Structures are given as structure tokens and as C-alpha cells.
Amino acid sequence: MFKLARFLKPYKKQVIAGPIFKLIEAVFELIVPLVMANIIDIGVKNNDGPYIWRMGGLLLLLGVVGLCSTLVCQYFASIASQGFGTELRNKLFRHINTFSYAEVDKFGTPSLITRLTNDVNQMQQAVAMLIRLVIRAPFLAAGAIVMAMLLDLKMSLIFLVAAPFLAGVIFLVMNRSIPFYRGIQKKLDRISLISRENLSGARVIRAFSKQESEKERFQQASDDLSKTAIRVGKISALLNPATTVILNIAIIGIVWYGGRRVQIGDLSQGEIIAFVNYINQILLAMIVIANLVVLFTKASASAARINEVLETMPSIVETAEKPVNVPLKADTPKVEFQNVSFAYAGSDEYSLEDIQLQIRRGETIGIIGGTGSGKSTLINLIPRFYEATKGAVLVDGVNVKEYPFEQLRTQIGLVPQKATLFSGTIRENLQWRKENATDEEIARALSIAQASEFVDALPEKYDAVIDQGGKNLSGGQKQRLTIARALVGEPELLILDDSASALDFATDAALRQAIRRETKNMTVILVSQRASTIRNANQIVVLDDGRVAGIGTHQQLMSTCETYREICLSQLSSEEVGA
Structure with missing residues (x-):
């Protein structure tokens, strides 16, 4: 005392x-x-x-x-x-x-x-x-x-x-x-x-x-x-x-x-x-x-x-006091994993092991794998929610440990698996990344996230009140609003962590097309268990039990990666797989 x-x-x-x-x-x-x-x-x-x-x-x-x-x-x-x-x-x-x-x-x-x-x-x-x-x-x-x-x-x-x-x-x-x-x-x-x-x-x-x-x-x-x-x-x-x-x-x-x-x-x-x-x-x-x-x-x-x-000190400490001067070079990957391994506290086994991965600027990357393969863990290392046990995670060629938290995380728009909204209006929720976001910016983000239709139908529109936890919205509506929230302010890196699971296939397809069409300079990471969601990505990363089982396009992986082939054949017809 x-x-x-x-x-x-x-x-x-x-x-x-x-x-x-x-x-x-x-x-x-x-x-x-x-x-x-x-x-x-x-x-x-x-x-x-x-x-x-x-x-x-x-x-x-x-x-x-x-x-x-x-x-x-x-x-x-x-x-x-x-x-x-x-x-x-x-x-x-x-x-x-x-x-x-x-x-x-x-x-x-x-x-x-x-x-x-x-x-x-x-x-x-x-x-x-x-x-x-x-x-x-x-x-x-x-x-x-x-x-x-x-x-x-x-x-x-x-x-x-x-x-x-x-x-x-x-x-x-x-x-x-x-x-x-x-x-x-x-x-x-x-x-x-x-x-x-x-x-x-x-x-x-x-x-x-x-x-x-x-x-x-x-x-x-x-x-x-x-x-x-x-x-x-x-x-x-x-x-x-x-x-x-x-x-x-x-x-x-x-x-x-x-x-x-x-x-x-x-x-x-x-x-x-x-x-x-x-x-x-x-x-x-x-x-x-x-x-x-x-x-x-x-x-x-x-x-x-x-x-x-x-007395419990955070395991991840902000060491940088001033913003990092990032030297932008054309050949520098937006995100790079260098021999990254990760184990949760108290565990003797690695959840991720020896991850080697480069994500270029402007690319759309798909990450797929079975349940527990380490997909969410992998993307949580980018904004330093967890610290890599071994190896290094780089953003724009700079180790994430060297960034101040604000500089690192403001360039990332993250949509987690669980769609979380806060009590208040739709406008207040969508202005989390950018406090002074205009109605035009909000409207654009809602349009890309396929949320304009149901938001515009509300009597109060952007000023409609969201109950605690978004209880007065459906699962799909919450997911679309969380995607719109991440898009406001146009982040350099957009990470969607299985954030379209509650959307029907048509809305999911429209969402992906809108992101590809409206965010050409944005690096996008799509984490999903749906093969249809990531099949058109520039690069697909297949995870299996914490290891990279394959990296390539859909066609390349169908030929070279047994794990990816099994996932696709379990979800898609032969015609869809070959399309």
C-alpha cells in the first residue's frame, strides 16, 4: 500500500x-x-x-x-x-x-x-x-x-x-x-x-x-x-x-x-x-x-x-523519440519479413517460424491457410502489437522497432477479425484515423467498403447513433463500417484480417473490386480463409502450421503448392479453380 x-x-x-x-x-x-x-x-x-x-x-x-x-x-x-x-x-x-x-x-x-x-x-x-x-x-x-x-x-x-x-x-x-x-x-x-x-x-x-x-x-x-x-x-x-x-x-x-x-x-x-x-x-x-x-x-x-x-512493464516499448526519416527507394519493399519467428509468452513452440516475405508497394497480397496456421499473428507483427521473437520486420526498409508507434501505425489501416465499433455516431467512428475527415472523405470510404447503401438509407445518415459494440447493426454492416474506418485518410498499407467473413459473396467481390480500383497506390494485405477472396491477388502467401508453404500467384501455387491446391479444391469447383 x-x-x-x-x-x-x-x-x-x-x-x-x-x-x-x-x-x-x-x-x-x-x-x-x-x-x-x-x-x-x-x-x-x-x-x-x-x-x-x-x-x-x-x-x-x-x-x-x-x-x-x-x-x-x-x-x-x-x-x-x-x-x-x-x-x-x-x-x-x-x-x-x-x-x-x-x-x-x-x-x-x-x-x-x-x-x-x-x-x-x-x-x-x-x-x-x-x-x-x-x-x-x-x-x-x-x-x-x-x-x-x-x-x-x-x-x-x-x-x-x-x-x-x-x-x-x-x-x-x-x-x-x-x-x-x-x-x-x-x-x-x-x-x-x-x-x-x-x-x-x-x-x-x-x-x-x-x-x-x-x-x-x-x-x-x-x-x-x-x-x-x-x-x-x-x-x-x-x-x-x-x-x-x-x-x-x-x-x-x-x-x-x-x-x-x-x-x-x-x-x-x-x-x-x-x-x-x-x-x-x-x-x-x-x-x-x-x-x-x-x-x-x-x-x-x-x-x-x-x-x-x-509494475508490469510492457514487453514492447517505444524507443524512438522522433519520427524516422524514411529513405524511399523504388526497389524497397513496403513490408519485409526477414527470417521472422514468433512464440507466445510461456510457449515453447513457435507460432511462426522462419518467415521470409517481401511485399512491394502498391501490391495486393493474399494470405491464406488453415485455422491456427498463424495468419493473424503474422499481420499483428507489422504494427508491433506483438514483437518478433527472432528476425526483423521492416516497413519501408526500416525495422518497426525504430519507428515511434504513431508514425508506424498512422500509415496502417487495420481491420481486425472481430468488427469492433464504439458507442457514438457513424461519423465519430469513421473519424478515428483522421479526426478532421470531411464528409467527402467519409462518403468515399463508405462507397469503397460497400456501406453507402445502408448508411444513406438511415434517416440521420452519418449522424446515426451506433449502440455499444454496434449491437444495432448486423454483422455484415459492422464489418463494412470497420473497413470504411480503416480507409478514411487513405493509409499507405491496408490490412484486412478476415474482415469480410460476414459478407455475402457478391458484396465481398464488389468490395475487392472497389479496393483494387480506388486504391491503386495502396498496399493491401488480404487475410482470408476464402480462396475466392485472395485468388486474384498479385501474390498469395500460403501458411501451414506457422511456416510458409508457398508464395506465388494462383496459377503458380496450383501447380507447386499442395496445401493451396487442397484449400482451393475444397472450396471451388474445377472450373473456378482453373479460371
Whole structure:
């Protein structure tokens, strides 16, 4: 937790002033029993009404000043805790956005969301309680004991006897419950994962009638969390009755022993009342301390999870500070793979091995292969979403490691397999690559992507609202809009990663013709499992189990590459294959 204290630096004033005001309130609270004792011993005993009214006014004044001090402390605690949470959440979000695909895969999206929300909230609450109670509660407990000792040393021995028993009960309860609190956050991750899978995959679940099994899976995870919470709750529930019993026994001791002292004239009735008030203050302070231990145990677990993210450095780091001066030569390939091999983190096997490939400017390249052959992995190495394990990936003759991320990625228009749109208007989604893109540029991109027809049919056209994740669009419509988004601003390199899978064959053919006709100077990489999609490419790269099985035109590969021939014959008729 101390590692995260740096986020409190902008709020030093609140962190220091808040506890000071809380201490002022605690001091006044410690004075109250003495005033009560005087009211009983002087005012009531002597039937002195004016004195009682004066002391009553003093009690009211102490209460008002204490309340004002508490409100000021609460105000400072709110500023500091909310500011701390905002700073930490922003830093965590920015850091997560520096992660490459490898780090995101390592943590998992549900866990990162839980850490960004629930864990940060736990830390916010801990900061608020730190300012409000961490100093006040121990001070009040110790102060009550000191004030009791000043009243009468012998009677205060009852406090000193009760204190170890109270501390022992708190220690035993906390010692048993702390391990459970640490496990609860991991079980929240599990519930977050199942919830996310069910909400995003609702259509699939219903299509396979798996609602009951998913309900059971969620129920099991929820029950697991519930059982842990109930178990720790049962242990924690022992705290209040156990401490109350000990303190009530102490009160009985005070009343019994104090009564005898009153009879012989060593103590007054008011002092007995003061002793009872002080021991009640100790009880409340001890309960607060116990709850703080629980809270900070949860916060400690959350802090460890947050620090784990913050201390994880991205495996792909931007080393270039200034844009690279790219020497453009006619014979320099747009993209080149030089003996590239790649293995995912934690894997002993290469997903790609010894890839040698050159892609010329203005060419259309088709990449085809079976499922798991490494097609998507290959193209993800170009914008440095993953780092090549061996070899080098070059863009315009320059190693991608030498480019600043912005310079490298702004020249690439990438359409991933999963069509992802964001809530907002069609115009806002299409302006992602180029913020100031005009309506003419948007219209041209939509026309090439074969999306003009359905967009122009919408009443709001470019200002039509897209729901979260594009839920109000069909799969084909989403794919066409993501292709249009990549085309806005005319990137030098367009990568379509199986991004026409939801399109019918006629639309797919029209899309390819439009790209070939309207983007003559653009280098295009078509990744597909459809032979018809890539057969007219200038060059076709055939991948098989992470290796290049063949490179050439359709006709060349039909003669020389068995893998490509098998793919084509499984999808096309003999006449189409020979056409």
C-alpha cells in the first residue's frame, strides 16, 4: 500500500489537516465525561441549577465544535480520497493502454476491469478511513485510559486488565479472517469473467440453449464467493459480542469496586459515571480499530493487485523519440519479413517460424491457410502489437522497432477479425484515423467498403447513433463500417484480417473490386480463409502450421503448392479453380 502513497502527494494539505481536526474532535469527546462528572458532583449534588445550565451549555459547545471539526475532516477526507482514486485510476488506465497484446493476454480483460474499478474503490475507501479514523481511534482508546488514570489510578487498573483481553479477541478474529479477505478479490475476478462472457455471448448461449448450464456456472462461482463471505462474516460477527462481554464485565467491576470506594468517600458518583463513559469510548474505539483492520486487509489485497499491474512493464516499448526519416527507394519493399519467428509468452513452440516475405508497394497480397496456421499473428507483427521473437520486420526498409508507434501505425489501416465499433455516431467512428475527415472523405470510404447503401438509407445518415459494440447493426454492416474506418485518410498499407467473413459473396467481390480500383497506390494485405477472396491477388502467401508453404500467384501455387491446391479444391469447383 505504501507504494501507492505517491498518488496522495497533491493532497498533502488534506491528509495532514484532516486528522488534526479529527484529533480536536476526539479531545473534546474525552472532556465530555469530566464535564458530566462535575454536573453530577456539583450541580446535582448541590441542587445548583445555574451551574447545571452553564455546564450543559459547555457540553453543547463541545458538541458543536466537535461536529464542525468532524465535518471539516470529512470534507478533507472526501477531497483526498476521491482525488487519490481519480489519479490512481487514470494512471492505471494509461498504464494498461501501454500494454502490448501479450500483457493483456496475461492478466485477462475481466481481471483488469476488476482492478480498475473494484480494487481502486477499495483503495479510495481506505484513504478516506485513514484520514478520518486511523489516528482518532487509537488516540481515543489511549486517551480514555490516560484520563481514567488521572481520575483515579486504582480504578484505572480495571481498564489495564480489560485491554489485553480486548486486544486478544481482536487479534484472534483478525488472524482468522484476513486470509479469507485476500481470497475474496480473486473470486470477484471469476464472477466478473463469467458475467462478461455471458453478456457478450448472450446470443451464442441462447442459440445452444445453454442458459441453464451458464446459470449453474454463475451460481457456483457466486456460491463460492458467498460461502467465503459468510464464513468470514461469522468469524467477524464474534468481535462485537466478545468485546461487549469483556467491557460489560469491566463496567460491573467499576460499579462494584467504585461503589465501595464511593461509600468510604474515596470517589464521587460523578467520577464513576465518567469511568463508565471512558470504558464505553474504549469499546467503540476498539470496534472501529477492528473494522479498520478488516478494511485495510481488503485494501492491502487490492493494492497488491494494482501494484502488480503498475509494475508490469510492457514487453514492447517505444524507443524512438522522433519520427524516422524514411529513405524511399523504388526497389524497397513496403513490408519485409526477414527470417521472422514468433512464440507466445510461456510457449515453447513457435507460432511462426522462419518467415521470409517481401511485399512491394502498391501490391495486393493474399494470405491464406488453415485455422491456427498463424495468419493473424503474422499481420499483428507489422504494427508491433506483438514483437518478433527472432528476425526483423521492416516497413519501408526500416525495422518497426525504430519507428515511434504513431508514425508506424498512422500509415496502417487495420481491420481486425472481430468488427469492433464504439458507442457514438457513424461519423465519430469513421473519424478515428483522421479526426478532421470531411464528409467527402467519409462518403468515399463508405462507397469503397460497400456501406453507402445502408448508411444513406438511415434517416440521420452519418449522424446515426451506433449502440455499444454496434449491437444495432448486423454483422455484415459492422464489418463494412470497420473497413470504411480503416480507409478514411487513405493509409499507405491496408490490412484486412478476415474482415469480410460476414459478407455475402457478391458484396465481398464488389468490395475487392472497389479496393483494387480506388486504391491503386495502396498496399493491401488480404487475410482470408476464402480462396475466392485472395485468388486474384498479385501474390498469395500460403501458411501451414506457422511456416510458409508457398508464395506465388494462383496459377503458380496450383501447380507447386499442395496445401493451396487442397484449400482451393475444397472450396471451388474445377472450373473456378482453373479460371
